[in-house]
């Protein structure tokens with residue numbers, strides 16, 4: 001997108017770059033030097049700026065801290081062999097952020113502010129984009145209420161911030177997941193499709209119980225009957241049964257419209273792989289695990305990319321998944337996505353923003 005948006009920059013006086021160990025990147029621990037900030041007041045976004053990543057000043061009566069008007073996005077930038085920066089599908093994140101904003105009674109963010117704030121920030125912090133394969137720069141745009149008022153109503157003022165962190169893999173090995181049939185992540189009419197802080201807060205307790213029992217994550221089921229699979233903790237989820245990929249549809253408003261999910265569906269269609277967007281019941285999943293027709297199960301997400309699932313727990317029973325052949329769909333789709341993201345493969349769907 002061509003722009004004339006001039007964003008003032010106040011560079012940091014103490015870069016953390018030299019002391020950062022890029023060979024040992026734990027997801028989300030190290031934050032790059034600068035952040036983009038914009039303030040919303042009197043019905044418009046003002047005071048756009050790039051400055052040092054630093055603590056914010058908030059009043060104790062800040063509305064977001066009390067009532068949770070807070071939304072976020074996650075996307076990634078990669079470096080190709082020529083040193084150019086490639087961002088994967090930022091327009092899709094911008095659209096989804098505004099869908100979350102609408103659900104949470106928050107203002108929308110103009111495309112130019114989202115895109116240019118992000119592009120100019122990453123241009124300044126170019127040296128923070130890792131070049132090793134498997135590493136990337138995770139970009140975290142988020143918005144929260146800033147009214148100092150504890151009456152329950154939508155805030156009149158907000159902050160939109162983008163910061164970034166160099167990251168490695170979110171999951172370092174295939175994951176074990178537990179089918180959750182007691183707790184609920186989302187229900188129809190709720191906020192499940194919005195990327196809002198409260199959804200993640202509500203998931204912590206059930207996820208912790210599962211982790212204590214030895215599982216990495218949950219497979220959430222629907223809130224009404226707990227009979228079909230919806231999504232996993234930090235990702236959407238896909239199964240390959242008898243040669244067909246199956247993933248939950250998003251029309252119920254209970255499932256996050258994952259951008260990696262959408263990209264995998266597109267690639268499966270490009271390759272004429274049978275794929276169904278429909279709910280898989282827990283019973284079907286159990287039968288497929290028992291009769292050996294479940295070929296693959298994997299999560300899809302920006303942070304997780306493609307997370308291979310090695311074990312599924314259902315109703316007191318652990319089911320180990322079969323070894324995957326080298327040409328399994330999940331390996332091929334991960335290699336294709338990585339090729340597009342790092343610029344070594346064609347980008348037929350124009351998913352990459354390069355600068």
Ligand code: COI
Nearest residue numbers: 074075234301302303304
């Ligand atoms: C992402 O994949 O960007 C996510 O939002 C997951 C995050 C909560 C770690």
